[in-house]
Structure formats: C-alpha cells, structure tokens
Amino acid sequence: MRKKEREIKDKSILEELLMRSRICRLGLFDGQWPYVVPVNMGYAAGRIYFHSSRKGMKMEILRDHPRVCFELDSDVEIVTGERPCDYTTYYKSVIGFGTAVLVEDEAEKIEGLRIIMRRHGGPVEGFRPEVVPVTAVVRIDIERMTGKSNPPYGEWN
Incomplete structure (x- = not known):
C-alpha cells in the first residue's frame, strides 16, 4: 500500500467494518472479462455470505471461477474545499480475496440467510420452505x- 499510514491491519477493526457494511462489491473473472456486482451480505466467523438466484451471470462465473475479490466501504463523506485540489473523500474500506462456495447443506444455508438478515435488521425465522431450495x-x-482509511483510522472514527 502506497500510503502506509492509511492502512488498517488490525483484524478486529477489519471485522468491525465488515459487520457495519451492508453492500459488498464482488469482483469476478470469467477467464476473459472482469465482472463486478454488488451483493447484500452478512459476515460471521471469517466468512461473507450472500444470496442469489441460482441462475445468471454471477452464478455462472462462480461455478467455473470461484476465486473472488471483494470490496466494502463505510463512512464515505465528500470533503469540499475552495479549489478543486482541496477536495477529498473520507472513507473506510476493506478489500479482500477468497474462495466462493455454493452452500448446499440446508442447515448451513439457513444459517447463512440468518446472518444476512441479522445484518439488515430483519427477521431470522420463517423462511418459506418452498423458497429455500431455489x-x-x-x-x-x-x-x-x-483495510484503508482516509484520514488514517483513529483520527476519524
């Protein structure tokens, strides 16, 4: 990272940012073209969960190329100034890499959906039995x- 003073290495801070973020931008590669798509997500125990239709470009790519990059940000604020070069953006962000796994086990699938719902303040019981399998x-x-923060983390929490 070029500006080392902005880097966030502390795992607990990175996890805090993951817990606060609602949208994850998922970076995929189909072998020819990059593809970035936002997904609603939840985070728990070193894992990000998201839900999707079983069909579509995102799922087609993930089946063949499960290695992903992800980005989340929070506390984004545009800071204005007198001149164009005085403008900046305050933010906190996390960028990471991992492997996407299509969850097949029903108990883990429901727990993944609960993690997502908890993140968005929704109910965690009552998933319709006909919807879960599809x-x-x-x-x-x-x-x-x-992670990265501007200004450096601790100066702007």
Whole structure:
C-alpha cells in the first residue's frame, strides 16, 4: 500500500467494518472479462455470505471461477474545499480475496440467510420452505484482506 499510514491491519477493526457494511462489491473473472456486482451480505466467523438466484451471470462465473475479490466501504463523506485540489473523500474500506462456495447443506444455508438478515435488521425465522431450495447461498471463505482509511483510522472514527 502506497500510503502506509492509511492502512488498517488490525483484524478486529477489519471485522468491525465488515459487520457495519451492508453492500459488498464482488469482483469476478470469467477467464476473459472482469465482472463486478454488488451483493447484500452478512459476515460471521471469517466468512461473507450472500444470496442469489441460482441462475445468471454471477452464478455462472462462480461455478467455473470461484476465486473472488471483494470490496466494502463505510463512512464515505465528500470533503469540499475552495479549489478543486482541496477536495477529498473520507472513507473506510476493506478489500479482500477468497474462495466462493455454493452452500448446499440446508442447515448451513439457513444459517447463512440468518446472518444476512441479522445484518439488515430483519427477521431470522420463517423462511418459506418452498423458497429455500431455489435460493443460492454463497459463502466466501476469506483468505486475506486489508483495510484503508482516509484520514488514517483513529483520527476519524
């Protein structure tokens, strides 16, 4: 990272940012083209969960190329100034890499959906039995991640 003073290495801070973020931008590669898609997500125990239709470009790519990059940000604020070069953006972000796994086990699938719902303040019981089998739940096993903050974390919490 070029500006080392902005890097966030502390795992507990990175996890806090993951717990606060609602949208994850998922970076995929189909072997020819990059593809970035936002997903609603939840985080628990070193894993990101999101749900999807079983069909579509995202799922087609993940089946063949499960290695992913992800990005989340929070506390984004545009800071204005007198001149164009005085403008900046305050933010906290996490970028990471991992492997996406299509969850097939029904108990883990329901737990993944609960993790997502908890993140969004929704109910965690009452999933319709006819919907669960046709919903894809994807788990990203995080291999590595780092964070960045402007201004440096601690100066602007």
